[in-house]
Amino acid sequence: MAQHTNTSKFIGFSTYLIHQDSIESPMFDSLVSQTNLVERAIRRSRSRLSHFKSILKLPDHAKEISDIESTLVKTPEEYLMEISIGTPPVKQLATIDTASVIVWTQCLPCMKCYEQIQPMFNSRNSLTYNVLRCNTTQCKSLERHNIHGCLEATHKCEYKVTYKDKSITYGDLALETYKIGNTLLPNMVYGCSNANKGGFDMNTAGIIGLGRGPLSLVGQLGHLIRGKFSYCLVNWMERNTRSKISFGANAIVSGRGTVSTRLVSKYPFHLYYVTLEAITIQNKRIKRVTKSIENKKIVEKGNMVIDSGSMLTYLPTDMYQELEDELISAIGVAIPVQNPSEADYKLCYKNTTNIQFPTIIFHFAGGANLALTSTSTTIRYMDLTCLVIVPDNDLGVAIFGHMSQMDYLIGYDLKNWKIYFKPTDCSMHQI
CATH class of the missing domain: 2.40.70.10 (Acid Proteases)
Incomplete structure (x- = not known):
C-alpha cells in the first residue's frame, strides 16, 4: 500500500x-x-x-x-x-x-x-x-x-x-x-x-x-x-x-568504513564537484595539481565531477600518464598491447596473459580514500582487459565515472554539503 x-x-x-x-x-x-x-x-x-x-x-x-x-x-x-x-x-x-x-x-x-x-x-x-x-x-x-x-x-x-x-x-x-x-x-x-x-x-x-x-x-x-x-x-x-x-531517511550512509569529502560549489552550479588530491598505486602517490600561485603548485578545489552518466573515468593527460606508467611497472612481465579498435581505452592487455591490475586508491579532500579493485577499474573488451580510466586534457576538470563508483554506497547530503562513500556489495544492498 x-x-x-x-x-x-x-x-x-x-x-x-x-x-x-x-x-x-x-x-x-x-x-x-x-x-x-x-x-x-x-x-x-x-x-x-x-x-x-x-x-x-x-x-x-x-x-x-x-x-x-x-x-x-x-x-x-x-x-x-x-x-x-x-x-x-x-x-x-x-x-x-x-x-x-x-x-x-x-x-x-x-x-x-x-x-x-x-x-x-x-x-x-x-x-x-x-x-x-x-x-x-x-x-x-x-x-x-x-x-x-x-x-x-x-x-x-x-x-x-x-x-x-x-x-x-x-x-x-x-x-x-x-x-x-x-x-x-x-x-x-x-x-x-x-x-x-x-x-x-x-x-x-x-x-x-x-x-x-x-x-x-x-x-x-x-x-x-x-x-x-x-x-x-x-x-x-x-x-x-x-x-x-x-x-531521505533511507539514504543515510554511515558505519564502519564510511568516509566523506566536501562537495564544492562552482560553475555550472547544478553539477556535483569534489576535490581529488592524489592517486596511489602501491607506494607511488600521484598528485593532482591544477593551479599555480606564486610558483607554488596547489590542488584546486572542485577539480572532479561525480557523474552517473559516464562509464569511463577521465583524468588530465599528465596525471593519467603517470598512472599508466606506474600500472605498467606494477604489472611487470606482461606487455600492454595497442587497442585495435576505435574504443577510447589506452591501456590494454591480452586476456591470455592472466595479468593482475593492482588496487588504485583515489584520495579526496578530507581523508576520503577510495580503494578501487580491478573489478571497478578494468573491463573485458574483445580479447583484451582494458583500464576504464582514460586521459582527456581539454575538460578542465576530471570526471569520476559510474564504473569507478561500483560497489560503493554513495550518499549525497546537500544540507551539510558532503558526499559519503561506504564499501558495499551492492548486489546484496536491495530493497
Whole structure:
C-alpha cells in the first residue's frame, strides 16, 4: 500500500535503478554481444564528455549570463528509474541525470510527441494534475534559467528546453503526484512534455533531474528528505541485476568504513564537484595539481565531477600518464598491447596473459580514500582487459565515472554539503 508523505516528517523511500542494457530495460537486446555492449557504453561516455566540454568551456562573459537553455546537452544516459505519475498512477521509466535540473516526461494530449515504447501518461486522466499559473513561485523560479514562458490568454506556465543538438522539449509546467517505491509525493512540479522536436530515444519517457536546482527531484524534496539521496551501483555487465537509489531517511550512509569529502560549489552550479588530491598505486602517490600561485603548485578545489552518466573515468593527460606508467611497472612481465579498435581505452592487455591490475586508491579532500579493485577499474573488451580510466586534457576538470563508483554506497547530503562513500556489495544492498 502506498504511503502518503507528511510534510513535517523526515521521510525515507527507495526504488530500483535499471541499467539501459539490463534484462528489465526496454532497450534490452539479447543478441547484442559483450563487445558491442562495451562499445555502446563507450559511445555514451564520449557523448557525455562532449556534453561537459560544452558547458565547462563557456567564456567568462557567457557564464555570467548563463542559463539552462544555453548549457543543456541531451546525451544518452546509463540508468533508468521507475516513477509513477498521476492519480491513478501511471508507471514510467525515465533516465536519471545528476546533471539535469528538471523532471519531465512525454504527456498526452500531445501536439507532437516522439515515438515511445512505453504507455504515455495522459494528463486528462489524472485527478491530481494541475497546471501552474505564471505568477506562482515555481514558475518564476525558471526565469533565471530562461526556460519558462507564459500563455497570455490563459496565464498558463510553460517550460521549453533547447538542447545543444537543437532538440527541443516543450510543454506545461504542472503540479502532480509522483509515486516512488511505495511513497506518494503530492504537489510535485512536473514538466508535461507535449511537444518535442529532435532525436529523443523511444525507450525512455523523459528525464528525472537529480542535479542541484529548485525543480530537480532532490531540490523539490529538500524539506522532506533533508537534502539526502544515495545509490549503490552493481556491475552493469551482469544484465540480470538491479541497482538501488534511496532518498531521505533511507539514504543515510554511515558505519564502519564510511568516509566523506566536501562537495564544492562552482560553475555550472547544478553539477556535483569534489576535490581529488592524489592517486596511489602501491607506494607511488600521484598528485593532482591544477593551479599555480606564486610558483607554488596547489590542488584546486572542485577539480572532479561525480557523474552517473559516464562509464569511463577521465583524468588530465599528465596525471593519467603517470598512472599508466606506474600500472605498467606494477604489472611487470606482461606487455600492454595497442587497442585495435576505435574504443577510447589506452591501456590494454591480452586476456591470455592472466595479468593482475593492482588496487588504485583515489584520495579526496578530507581523508576520503577510495580503494578501487580491478573489478571497478578494468573491463573485458574483445580479447583484451582494458583500464576504464582514460586521459582527456581539454575538460578542465576530471570526471569520476559510474564504473569507478561500483560497489560503493554513495550518499549525497546537500544540507551539510558532503558526499559519503561506504564499501558495499551492492548486489546484496536491495530493497
